[in-house]
Amino acid sequence: MEAKPVNTEFKNEKILLGNEAIAYAVLASGASVVTSYPGTPASEILTTVMKLVKEQDLPVHAEWSINEKTALEIAFTNSISNRRSAVAMKQVGLNVAADPFMSAAYMGVRGGLVIIVADDPGPHSSQTEQDSRFFAMFAKIPVLDPASPEEALTMTMAAFDFSEKYKTPVMVRPTTRVCHARQAVAVPGITPETRPALFEKEPHRWAATPGPRLKLHIELNKKIEAITQDPFAGVRLVDGKDKSSQAIVASGIAFSYLKDMMQNIPEWGNLSLYKIDMPYPLDPDFLDHIGRSHTNVLVVEESEPVIEYQFPCRSNVLGRIDATIPRAGELTPDIIAPIVDTFLGRGDSYPEIPATKQRRPSLCAGCSHRAAFYAIKKALPKGIYTSDIGCYTLGLNLGAVDTCLCMGAAISQAAGFFHAFKHEESPPPIVATIGDSTFFHAGIPPSVNAIVTGARFVLVILDNATTAMTGRQPTPGTGSVASDFNHDGLSLEQILEGCGIQSVITKDPYDIPGFIKIVKDAYDLSASQGVVAIIARHPCIQDRAMRGTQQAFTMSVSDDCNACGYCVKEFECPALVMGEDTVVIDPTICNGCGVCVHVCPRGAIEARQ
Amino acid sequence: MNTINRGFCDHQTTPERLLMDINNTDTQIFMVGRGGQGILVLARALSEIAFKKGRRLITSETHGMAMRGGTVTASLKIGKFASPLIPAGCADILIGLEQNDARDYLHMLKPGGITIVNTEDRNDFTYSVDASGIALNQGLKGSANMIMLGFVIRYINTDFYDACAVMESISPKRVLDKNIKALEIGFETASNEKYNQSH
Numbered sequence: 143m144e145a146k147p148v149n150t151e152f153k154n155e156k157i158l159l160g161n162e163a164i165a166y167a168v169l170a171s172g173a174s175v176v177t178s179y180p181g182t183p184a185s186e187i188l189t190t191v192m193k194l195v196k197e198q199d200l201p202v203h204a205e206w207s208i209n210e211k212t213a214l215e216i217a218f219t220n221s222i223s224n225r226r227s228a229v230a231m232k233q234v235g236l237n238v239a240a241d242p243f244m245s246a247a248y249m250g251v252r253g254g255l256v257i258i259v260a261d262d263p264g265p266h267s268s269q270t271e272q273d274s275r276f277f278a279m280f281a282k283i284p285v286l287d288p289a290s291p292e293e294a295l296t297m298t299m300a301a302f303d304f305s306e307k308y309k310t311p312v313m314v315r316p317t318t319r320v321c322h323a324r325q326a327v328a329v330p331g332i333t334p335e336t337r338p339a340l341f342e343k344e345p346h347r348w349a350a351t352p353g354p355r356l357k358l359h360i361e362l363n364k365k366i367e368a369i370t371q372d373p374f375a376g377v378r379l380v381d382g383k384d385k386s387s388q389a390i391v392a393s394g395i396a397f398s399y400l401k402d403m404m405q406n407i408p409e410w411g412n413l414s415l416y417k418i419d420m421p422y423p424l425d426p427d428f429l430d431h432i433g434r435s436h437t438n439v440l441v442v443e444e445s446e447p448v449i450e451y452q453f454p455c456r457s458n459v460l461g462r463i464d465a466t467i468p469r470a471g472e473l474t475p476d477i478i479a480p481i482v483d484t485f486l487g488r489g490d491s492y493p494e495i496p497a498t499k500q501r502r503p504s505l506c507a508g509c510s511h512r513a514a515f516y517a518i519k520k521a522l523p524k525g526i527y528t529s530d531i532g533c534y535t536l537g538l539n540l541g542a543v544d545t546c547l548c549m550g551a552a553i554s555q556a557a558g559f560f561h562a563f564k565h566e567e568s569p570p571p572i573v574a575t576i577g578d579s580t581f582f583h584a585g586i587p588p589s590v591n592a593i594v595t596g597a598r599f600v601l602v603i604l605d606n607a608t609t610a611m612t613g614r615q616p617t618p619g620t621g622s623v624a625s626d627f628n629h630d631g632l633s634l635e636q637i638l639e640g641c642g643i644q645s646v647i648t649k650d651p652y653d654i655p656g657f658i659k660i661v662k663d664a665y666d667l668s669a670s671q672g673v674v675a676i677i678a679r680h681p682c683i684q685d686r687a688m689r690g691t692q693q694a695f696t697m698s699v700s701d702d703c704n705a706c707g708y709c710v711k712e713f714e715c716p717a718l719v720m721g722e723d724t725v726v727i728d729p730t731i732c733n734g735c736g737v738c739v740h741v742c743p744r745g746a747i748e749a750r751q
Numbered sequence: 752m753n754t755i756n757r758g759f760c761d762h763q764t765t766p767e768r769l770l771m772d773i774n775n776t777d778t779q780i781f782m783v784g785r786g787g788q789g790i791l792v793l794a795r796a797l798s799e800i801a802f803k804k805g806r807r808l809i810t811s812e813t814h815g816m817a818m819r820g821g822t823v824t825a826s827l828k829i830g831k832f833a834s835p836l837i838p839a840g841c842a843d844i845l846i847g848l849e850q851n852d853a854r855d856y857l858h859m860l861k862p863g864g865i866t867i868v869n870t871e872d873r874n875d876f877t878y879s880v881d882a883s884g885i886a887l888n889q890g891l892k893g894s895a896n897m898i899m900l901g902f903v904i905r906y907i908n909t910d911f912y913d914a915c916a917v918m919e920s921i922s923p924k925r926v927l928d929k930n931i932k933a934l935e936i937g938f939e940t941a942s943n944e945k946y947n948q949s950h
């Protein structure tokens with residue numbers, strides 16, 4: 143596929159974040175259903191879709207789905223109704239959506255279905271560095287690897303046509319440095335889809351039992367083979383001659399790094415640079431041709447050796463498999479430059495880059511999660527604390543988070559610890575903490591499971607009425623998750639009771655002494671009731687409208703402070719700083735929540751109205 | 752100053768270039784600070800200012816968990832660049848919203864590159880601005896980033912009103928007045944003689 147050249151005369155140019163560019167592409171391609179669950183680095187895609195749908199009053203159903211599995215199933219179903227659809231998620235979101243993803247490949251689509259999966263090499267804000275292109279290969283779904291915001295836009299638009307041509311879902315796989323780069327992009331006009339919904343009943347496809355599934359698999363293999371011969375899937379020689387001895391094959395953001403370097407280092411002119419737009423499926427014959435045409439081939443890709451593994455013969459191919467390129471961590475120009483230099487035999491010496499002292503992230507000053515965590519520690523100091531994915535993972539800074547596996551696991555791990563320890567003489571108290579959005583996403587099935595299997599623990603839902611970490615998207619609890627439907631939000635209390643939990647207690651954790659008491663009470667109650675739930679309810683401090691209504695105290699530290707450091711260590715508020723003789727409150731950070739008054743053992747922190 | 756020549760950027764820095772002309776010169780600006788200080792708004796504003804002048808550009812931002820008080824960096828590359836990341840030793844300007852973070856990333860600067868840092872101490876940076884202190888005294892808590900922006904635009908051949916127009920287009924209405932006031936204070940601070948130190 144040739145990326146369209148930049149039209150400099152295009153008047154309607156805007157600086158867009160990669161994710162915003164994808165959102166424009168999705169709507170300009172006529173998608174009528176767009177779904178997502180928030181997750182860095184993909185969150186801004188649906189935020190932008192929602193904004194454009196509202197601004198331009200488009201007949202598009204956009205929704206923050208309860209989780210990625212549901213999001214994909216809804217988008218897929220719109221596609222088999224002959225309409226264009228898109229779904230966006232972060233890479234670990236695809237783990238959640240793996241079930242429909244694998245089956246959708248077999249069944250195929252009618253209207254174009256573009257599955258945008260944003261990878262996070264680094265990782266900057268994720269549990270894993272997994273490469274979703276492998277997932278695409280696993281499912282036999284073609285995948286495109288954009289190198290810039292501009293290309294994210296053109297590739298996403300092309301992906302819809304390609305999806306319809308081969309009746310297959312197509313994955314677009316941007317990485318963090320594409321999602322969160324800004325660039326001037328020619329903004330396409332948005333024309334809403336006018337195709338009517340059309341579902342042709344074909345039970346051997348849409349409701350296939352194992353027998354017909356085999357036929358679908360054979361059909362899928364034929365599709366993939368045909369795609370390898372499509373000019374759209376071509377590998378492009380962008381620089382150098384195909385007779386030069388050294389070649390680099392690159393895709394995605396790694397290609398952009400190489401392109402800049404080649405402009406600045408003339409000696410690199412002897413090199414052939416190939417760009418791959420579609421890392422899967424690749425034509426094995428063409429890869430073989432590249433291998434035979436050059437003495438050595440270096441493959442540079444983010445973040446696993448997906449292209450590299452597809453070379454039929456790797457005897458002269460270097461990359462991640464032989465660890466020429468590091469096997470973990472994000473690629474950067476600084477990492478690639480010395481590797482390419484060595485590959486070319488230049489042997490320039492590159493000074494080492496000093497390691498930077500990355501400041502650790504921490505819960506905001508005034509965050510109600512901090513108050514809840516502090517109270518949980520005080521109430522049950524010998525507990526095992528299972529937790530989950532969200533801002534509140536940062537409760538580990540306070541020593542109030544012992545585990546964080548994946549979405550929803552706080553609850554299943556709490557049950558797991560219960561069963562592991564239940565025959566011990568004095569089993570530890572177990573407290574699970576999980577955010578409101580994460581509870582809706584994957585916390586309900588393990589809650590039901592815990593009740594019916596006799597697990598005993600305290601379940602604390604940290605309800606700040608938003609999906610905070612990813613930029614404050616709505617949740618099923620707040621309502622307003624769909625572009626074309628108003629719902630006031632579901633009650634967490636009712637859902638927890640519906641899961642079979644007998645006691646559900648709601649409390650604002652800002653009241654630390656009161657919260658400590660209910661955690662202790664809940665633990666006592668769990669001996670007879672199994673799971674006891676507490677809803678720690680206080681809006682997110684990042685919500686400025688809410689902050690305006692919350693009382694802000696003027697905080698000070700009195701002479702009674704003996705600089706013991708207890709508050710700094712145990713409460714870990716970024717506004718509490720160790721000074722020379724006393725703890726100091728940094729007024730540029732403090733939000734005046736007043737909670738730390740309860741923390742100082744000497745009562746030296748004072749709040750004035 | 753700790754700088755590294757890694758071979759893939761222009762290292763010819765003449766005294767005239769200390770005042771970067773983003774209208775005509777390829778310029779790489781590296782920004783660093785603590786999550787919550789507004790690095791991303793600063794980067795966004797500078798990129799829109801350059802775009803208004805008809806320049807090609809590409810930026811990179813840190814989103815996600817680091818925004819909760821962790822180290823946040825942003826890069827702005829003005830000129831025909833394909834990659835959003837600035838290689839070490841190639842930044843023309845380093846803007847620090849926090850001095851320890853700024854010190855930690857000095858290796859990003861090219862030899863003779865300019866450092867403009869929010870700090871109450873006068874020290875080895877090219878320009879030290881007590882933006883947080885000024886913001887607190889002026890009742891503009893949280894706007895240190897805009898004071899820094901006002902200061903920076905003095906040195907990159909940018910008209911104050913162009914910057915105001917950009918802020919009008921990207922600021923939420925409720926903070927627009929506050930942002931413009933902070934921008935103005937930063938701009939005036941830059942003309943104050945005591946800050947015009949150079950090394």
